[in-house]
Amino acid sequence: MGSxxxxxxxxxxxxxxxxxxxxxxxHFAVGKTTFVGTxxxxxxxxxxxxxxxxGALTDDLAGVxxxxxxxxxxxxxxxxxNDHLVLYLFGAPGQRRFTQLWRDMTYGxxxxxxxxxxxxxxxxxxxxxxxxxxxLPYAVAVNHFDGAPVFAEEELRExxxxxxxxxxxxxxxxxxxxxxxxxxxxxxxxxxxxxxERA
Amino acid sequence: MxxxxxxxxxxxxxxxxxxxxxxxxxxxxxxxxxxxxxxxxGGLSPEKRRVMELCRGGSLSVAEVAGHLRIPVSVxxxxxxxxxxxxxxxxxxxxxxxxxxxxxxxxxxxxxxxARL
Numbered sequence: 001m002g003s004x005x006x007x008x009x010x011x012x013x014x015x016x017x018x019x020x021x022x023x024x025x026x027h028f029a030v031g032k033t034t035f036v037g038t039x040x041x042x043x044x045x046x047x048x049x050x051x052x053x054x055g056a057l058t059d060d061l062a063g064v065x066x067x068x069x070x071x072x073x074x075x076x077x078x079x080x081x082n083d084h085l086v087l088y089l090f091g092a093p094g095q096r097r098f099t100q101l102w103r104d105m106t107y108g109x110x111x112x113x114x115x116x117x118x119x120x121x122x123x124x125x126x127x128x129x130x131x132x133x134x135x136l137p138y139a140v141a142v143n144h145f146d147g148a149p150v151f152a153e154e155e156l157r158e159x160x161x162x163x164x165x166x167x168x169x170x171x172x173x174x175x176x177x178x179x180x181x182x183x184x185x186x187x188x189x190x191x192x193x194x195x196x197e198r199a
Numbered sequence: 200m201x202x203x204x205x206x207x208x209x210x211x212x213x214x215x216x217x218x219x220x221x222x223x224x225x226x227x228x229x230x231x232x233x234x235x236x237x238x239x240x241g242g243l244s245p246e247k248r249r250v251m252e253l254c255r256g257g258s259l260s261v262a263e264v265a266g267h268l269r270i271p272v273s274v275x276x277x278x279x280x281x282x283x284x285x286x287x288x289x290x291x292x293x294x295x296x297x298x299x300x301x302x303x304x305x306x307x308x309x310x311x312x313x314a315r316l
Binding site: 010016021046048088104105110177183184188 | 228229230231232256257258259260262263265266267269271272273291299300302304305306307308309310311312313314315316
């Protein structure tokens with residue numbers, strides 16, 4: 001392990017003083033891991049958290065109390081933006097039941113990019129609802145999948161029930177430039193909101 | 200039972216943390232940056248020594264420490280906050296959540312992203 005970690009680029013430059021984070025969220029298989037991997041300067045890392053859920057009926061041979069555990073994974077990547085600032089991107093599942101994980105993730109986050117898939121737009125509602133509950137501003141990026149239906153922006157806005165100010169962009173999570181552009185739209189929105197709230 | 204082929208630690212997480220589920224301090228966030236401050240590591244548990252070995256190389260976020268060592272974030276926070284208490288690790292604080300981020304930070308994020316296009 002030591003040799004891997006000693007390789008270039010694992011550690012942050014000594015001058016970095018500030019770390020900020022943005023979330024990349026969305027339903028299962030919407031492209032979160034791909035998006036984070038496309039933009040990250042390090043090989044994306046994964047953390048796993050074991051969540052215990054009480055009450056489920058299980059038929060455990062050992063007769064252990066009726067608890068089930070789920071493993072929830074979070075993929076994240078890193079972008080060093082200048083000599084003192086680093087941005088972390090956390091890709092996480094949109095399930096409501098992972099309350100603690102959501103609290104940890106949203107704490108101190110600047111905002112979130114919601115990835116959506118035009119083949120199952122309704123699957124994005126849960127995660128948008130969660131972000132609203134946590135008071136985290138977001139932009140929506142429709143991830144392009146080959147063969148997925150293409151809709152006009154107005155149709156998408158209506159289907160996703162977006163506020164007029166919520167940015168809606170399309171992106172290809174496999175493409176660095178396109179994914180960077182989607183993040184820029186999000187941060188531009190965060191910046192203008194921030195100015196308004198301070199005014 | 201651990202399924203064969205799955206590379207997991209030999210002990211369950213609460214053993215690593217002496218049975219504690221919560222860190223001694225709540226100031227550690229996923230993106231809090233940590234670095235080794237030095238100090239004698241001989242008396243530390245094997246897991247804490249692994250943390251120290253990793254953190255000796257330079258700054259990393261709490262999430263990266265968890266990811267590299269394949270330890271859950273909750274356990275990593277317990278280990279790191281112990282190591283902060285004992286003077287082995289120093290932290291750099293992240294931006295607090297209650298306050299709006301400084302516009303200057305957002306501007307820098309924007310500039311940094313644009314420079315990548």
